[in-house]
Amino acid sequence: MIRTANVLTTPAERPSPAQDRAQMIGVGTAVSPDSYSQQEVLDTFAIDDARIRSLFLNSAIQRRHLTLPPIDADGKRVMESQGELLDKHKAQAVDMGGRALTACLKDAGAELSDLRHLCCVTSTGFLTPGLSALLIRELGIDRGCSRSDIVGMGCNAGLNALNVAAGWSVAHPGELAVVLCAEACSAAYVFDSTMRTAVVNSLFGDGAAALALVAGPREDALSAPRGPRILSFESTLITDALDAMRYDWDDAAGKFSFFLDPDIPYVVGAHAEEVVDRLLGKSGLRRSDVRHWLVHSGGKKVIDAVTVNLGLTRHDVRHTTGVLRDYGNVSSASFLFSYERLLEELVTKTGDYGVLMTMGPGSTIETALIQW
Structure with missing residues (x-):
């Protein structure tokens, strides 16, 4: 208990x-x-x-x-x-x-x-x-x-x-x-x-x-290894792209229909640096201090845009692309599929920093800084 x-x-x-x-x-x-x-x-x-x-x-x-x-x-x-x-x-x-x-x-x-x-x-x-x-x-x-x-x-x-x-x-x-x-x-x-x-x-x-x-403290009955602590969050709302991802009512189909603007990968990519640097700056960190990147599997073009704008490597986003390959975009759950895969690798070490990053309607970029 x-x-x-x-x-x-x-x-x-x-x-x-x-x-x-x-x-x-x-x-x-x-x-x-x-x-x-x-x-x-x-x-x-x-x-x-x-x-x-x-x-x-x-x-x-x-x-x-x-x-x-x-x-x-x-x-x-x-x-x-x-x-x-x-x-x-x-x-x-x-x-x-x-x-x-x-x-x-x-x-x-x-x-x-x-x-x-x-x-x-x-x-x-x-x-x-x-x-x-x-x-x-x-x-x-x-x-x-x-x-x-x-x-x-x-x-x-x-x-x-x-x-x-x-x-x-x-x-x-x-x-x-x-x-x-x-x-x-x-x-x-x-x-x-x-x-x-x-x-x-x-x-x-x-x-x-x-x-x-x-x-805070836990009883010894919870024997699972301790994971990372959550240090901080940062977000940005791209108001100029408020309608770039949305649900509309489709009269012809008689149901809701989701819309994705073709330019959304570039919009997200262009704003990724701002919010990530703000997140890291609060802790006096730079991108090079982050060992683990868990980015939402939003689609090939979205991943490419974020990777280029943040100066990441293919290795940095290996779990992001792997989840997209094996499951597609599973919406809000995607970054946790990547986190599970990272843990299965057994490569994290005490003191390592990680960044969690998700993107969605708004248009919105959400980030969190974690540390093992």
Whole structure:
């Protein structure tokens, strides 16, 4: 069990600055059951437009997990209504989210009964009550568990949620918080013959990821290795590109349709230096002091633009490109898929700095500085 720290009354008993920081102590991921290559998706929907095929096949994505529409008596995919897509979102978010949360707690050496705050992120459907309430009921989590839901902030929202949960952890030392990003991107597709929808349809996949946090002392029962502490956050809102990534209502399709401006990679790249240097400057650091970069797998052009503008190497973004290759863009969960892969390498050392970076609607860049 995790206990709440005793009230500290003297300077000698107060925690060090490091103990005042939230610490990342466990991570877990999950995906929907079925995966498809880009060619298989093209074949499934009989897409023969050369421009759209090129978009799919030159995306740097090999496979994605997707929950495709059902098949009718003629073997064709049935286009789903907005209501059916919302039902799909709910079912997938609860399923993937529950599995990611369970894996995360196991990695942290914790139990469901230890969980005191659950912060859920979804961008691919709307739920009221939110995903946090549904998971508390589904998994039998203590009904006294505090919760928050972040909806509609898009691919950057994982770091917005981490900021919220890290603050909660510091205010409740010794108690366990979890950030859970569950994105059923299959529930946010419109299928037509336009390049607008093709850009989105070629990119996103289903996935969920959870991250466990605690600040202050922990009991020995939590035997998972201590991960990095979260030092600070910085963000920037690019107001000139407010409409570059957005949901619009499509009257013809009778559902919401996501729009991505073709210039968004260059917009994000052009503003990456500003926010990262502001983040590092607060701690007296330079980019060369950062050993680990965990950048959102937003798409090949986005990754290339950020890499060039920040002066990163292919090795620096190896997990970003690897997640894009194997899962596509899993929206707000993407950076945690990369973080899990970094931990699996066993290359981090005490004192190493890392930068987490996500991008999404707004247009927004969110960053966090961590240290092992």
